[in-house]
Amino acid sequence: MxxxxxxxxxxxxxxxxxxxxxxxxxxxxxxxxxxxxxxxxxxxxxxxxxxxxxxxxxxxxxxxxxxxxxxYGREALPVFSNKNLKPLNIMTCVLNRHYVRPELKQNIKSVAKKMSKKYPNTILSYLDANFPFYNGFPLLPHLSHNDGKKLDVAFFYKNKLGDELNRKAPSFMGYGVFEEPKHGEYNAPKNCENKGFWQYSILDKFVPQWNKDDMVFDSNRTKSMIQLMLKEKSTGKIFIEPHLKTRMNLQNNKIRFHGCRAVRHDDHVHLQIN
Ligand SMILES: [Zn+2]
Incomplete structure (x- = not known):
């Protein structure tokens, strides 16, 4: 006993x-x-x-x-103090998953500020970042979020009437409800699954999909946010699903495909600095 x-x-x-x-x-x-x-x-x-x-x-x-x-060269992202930048879900901060390098904090604060100028009252919502200590200690399930240089950011959404929503996503945690490839768009999730990468869409099976029909992907604000990220000097790479890159007409070689060994990125944007 x-x-x-x-x-x-x-x-x-x-x-x-x-x-x-x-x-x-x-x-x-x-x-x-x-x-x-x-x-x-x-x-x-x-x-x-x-x-x-x-x-x-x-x-x-x-x-x-x-x-x-x-x-350890890491700082917490704003929790309540910044009116343009907040966590999508406060649990990210309660669990100490909101630490980044100062350059990345500066990068995303600048993007959030510019977004709120272009789209008044817009709040940029962050998801998982990194833990506070030790390079190489992964923030599960994101194996690469282990050095303070990575940050996931939520997409923007509208309601069915076309009103802009803030700090709202179809999934309570910001992950797992996907902006699926439309007919005729390149379907990387299907391609990866056909190659045997069973984990690629795994969140689909665990995350409740109850808000999916009430929210519409806001491609204008999401595209603007990615364009502003690309203008930041410290930005190294951005990961989103290929069909969304094409749909939003984003052309920049810093926007990459993360590979089939990762998981889907049509529910959030992954930003990493150099
Ligand atoms: Zn990420």
Whole structure:
């Protein structure tokens, strides 16, 4: 029984580290606090531990992680402070998945500011970026988001009446609801699946598609955003699905196909700096 308990602790530590990078360490600290205090407190043990974990986790995320991340050359993207640039889903920040190099932060802040000038009230929504520490530590499931140089950004959408929407995507997490190839467009997802790359459209099977019919892909604002990204000096590569590159008439050799070993990019834009 004791071995099983230890095994569960180890699995949780590994899982929290994989999802948040610092969660595993916070879990160990919370266990030590719990063990040292448990005899003095008459509370449900599991509830008490959850309370300790939550307090320590937010204490670390808000006060300890940002200054240490600076020494790794990474900064957090704005959470509430920038009116033009915000996370699509606040959980990206709660899980510490919003850290980038200062050059990339500058790049996307500049794009967001220019977008709001061209399209008033537009808010650029970011998705997964990188963890705060260590080059080579991947932000799963994005293997390449491991050096502070990568950032995923949500597409723009309109409602059925043609009103511009902000911080809204057909998927709650920003991934997994696709702007599919139309009849006659090059179909890279089908091509990759035919070659045996089963993982290419895998999110389709897990992400609920409930908002899909209420939102229309806003190709004007999405195209403008990509064009502004291309004008930023630090921009190295942009990944989107080939049929969208053609549909939006984007011609620039910095816009590349990410290859069949990756996953689909017709639900978000991947931006990376040099
Ligand atoms: Zn990406």
């Amino acid at each position: 004791k071995i099983l308990k230890i095994l569960i602790h180890i699995i949780l530590i590994l899982l929290l580290t994989a999802i948040t990078q610092v969660g595993g360490v916070v879990y160990i600290i919370s266990l030590v606090i719990k063990i040292s205090l448990i005899k003095k407190i008459r509370l449900n043990r599991k509830l008490f531990f959850c309370g300790i974990f939550t307090v320590v986790y937010f204490f670390f995320s808000i006060l300890i992680v940002p200054p240490i991340a600076k020494s």
